[in-house]
Every structure is written in structure tokens, then in C-alpha cells.
Amino acid sequence: MQVEIWSDPVCPWCYLGKRRFERALEAFDHRDEVTVVYRSFELDPSAPPGATSPTVERLADKYGMTAGQADDAQRQMEQRAAQDGLEFRMDSLRSGNTRDAHRLLHLAKAHGVQAELAERLHRAYFTEQASIFDHSSLTELAVQAGLDRDDVIRVLGSQEYGDAVDTDEAMAQALGVNGVPLFVIDRRYGISGAQPPEVITGVLDRAWAEAQTA
Numbered sequence: 105m106q107v108e109i110w111s112d113p114v115c116p117w118c119y120l121g122k123r124r125f126e127r128a129l130e131a132f133d134h135r136d137e138v139t140v141v142y143r144s145f146e147l148d149p150s151a152p153p154g155a156t157s158p159t160v161e162r163l164a165d166k167y168g169m170t171a172g173q174a175d176d177a178q179r180q181m182e183q184r185a186a187q188d189g190l191e192f193r194m195d196s197l198r199s200g201n202t203r204d205a206h207r208l209l210h211l212a213k214a215h216g217v218q219a220e221l222a223e224r225l226h227r228a229y230f231t232e233q234a235s236i237f238d239h240s241s242l243t244e245l246a247v248q249a250g251l252d253r254d255d256v257i258r259v260l261g262s263q264e265y266g267d268a269v270d271t272d273e274a275m276a277q278a279l280g281v282n283g284v285p286l287f288v289i290d291r292r293y294g295i296s297g298a299q300p301p302e303v304i305t306g307v308l309d310r311a312w313a314e315a316q317t318a
Contacts, residue, residue: 105138105312110145110276110286113205113225113236114159116181116192121285121298122226123188128304134312141213142222144206144272145284148199156200156237185230192230200237203269208246208256210265217250224249290315 109125111118129135148162163174178194185192205225212221224245228234235241239260246256259265279288287295287304289311295304 105134105290105308105315106141107138107308108141108143108288108291110143110272110281110288111222111284112145112147112202113222114199114202114229115147115284116185116194116230117298118285119190119192119226119230120185120188121287122222123190124298124301125287125304128301128308131301131305132308132312134308138308140219142209142218143275144209144269145276145281145286146202146206146269146273147284148201149203149273151199151201153201153203154238156198156235159194159197159199162199190230193233194230197229197233198235202236203266204239204242204260205236206269206272207259207263207265208242208251210268211255211259212246212249212251215251215255221246221249221251 107125109122111122129138132138160171160174160178163169163177164171167174169177178197182192182194209218209221209225212218225236228241228245229236234245236245242260243253243256247253276286279286279294283296285296285298289295289307292314293307293311295307
């Protein structure tokens with residue numbers, strides 16, 4: 105069974121959904137036969153590379169909120185994450201272009217450490233308030249996740265894996281995806297958003313049963 109997860113490292117619901125999916129997978133009897141692939145989805149592909157801005161300002165602009173309302177939404181997200189065992193520190197969070205991070209996730213897939221890098225990027229951004237936008241920081245995070253430093257530097261210094269990012273996003277567009285996270289099971293079942301673990305496990309069970317009778 106293959107589960108494809110469209111997400112973005114700067115998406116709080118994606119980190120929450122990732123953790124809930126992991127808990128759901130632990131409860132799935134056939135978890136050892138599940139392959140997980142992370143697919144690219146840039147929340148803000150128009151963001152200029154190398155520049156960042158306060159996330160609360162982007163939220164306010166995107167959803168027509170006041171700064172206070174956007175800040176309240178951030179606090180609520182922190183509380184929601186804490187209920188799932190995650191520490192989010194949303195104060196002073198900054199947003200930027202995530203294309204380089206997505207290209208490294210494809211490099212990580214090629215080397216069998218994609219899940220490790222996905223986790224490292226989420227934790228760095230939401231818990232440690234580390235940058236995942238500049239090459240220096242991305243390099244260190246990728247190495248910590250198990251990638252070779254020279255490989256990381258080579259990819260960041262080029263446009264390597266850019267076509268893979270574009271392909272993932274074209275697939276998302278074809279599927280009608282307009283928000284993440286999205287979990288697609290064997291290209292048959294889709295789960296949108298950070299659903300409760302028991303919901304995800306239920307869909308995994310149905311997908312497995314269907315595959316056995318096909």
C-alpha cells in the first residue's frame with residue numbers, strides 16, 4: 105500500500121496531520137506494508153526566494169483578518185498542537201519561499217530519509233523557530249536528517265529536483281487539491297486535512313480490504 109502526502113513544511117496543519125497519521129499507522133495491522141511518499145505543495149510559491157515576512161501578517165492578508173485576529177489564530181493553533189503532543193511556538197514566526205526545502209525532500213526520498221527530513225523541517229520551523237529558507241540553515245537540517253553535506257550543497261546550488269516539485273504540484277492540481285495536508289491511498293482514497301487518527305486508520309482498513317478483494 106502506498107500513501108502519498110501532499111504538504112508544506114510551513115503548514116501547521118500538515119505537521120499536525122503528519123503526527124496524527126503516524127498514530128493512525130501504529131494502529132493499522134498492516135503498517136509494515138505501507139510505503140509513505142511526501143509530495144510537494146508550496147503554500148506560497150510566489151514568495152520571493154531569500155526573503156521572509158511575519159507569518160501573522162500573511163495570515164491577516166490572506167484571510168482578511170486583523171492583526172489581532174491572526175495572532176489569536178496562532179495561539180489557538182499552539183493549543184491545538186499541544187493536545188497532540190507537539191510544541192508550536194508561533195510567536196515571531198516568519199514565512200517565506202519553500203521551494204528549496206521541497207527540492208531537498210526529493211533528494212531525501214532518493215536516499216531513503218524523506219520522512220526524517222520532513223520531521224526535521226517541521227520541528228525546526230514550528231518548535232525551534234529556525235529558518236528553513238536560507239541555504240546555510242537548510243544544509244544543516246538536511247545533514248542532521250541523514251543526507252550527505254556535499255549532496256545537499258550541490259542540490260541547493262542548482263535547480264536539481266525542481267522538475268520533481270513541479271510534477272507533484274501538477275498532480276495536486278489535477279486532483280483538485282487546494283489545501284494541505286492531503287493523504288492519498290493507492291490513488292483510490294483521499295483524506296483531506298488533519299483528521300483524527302481513528303478516521304485515518306478506518307480509511308487504511310477499508311483500502312486494504314478493497315485491495316485484497318480486487
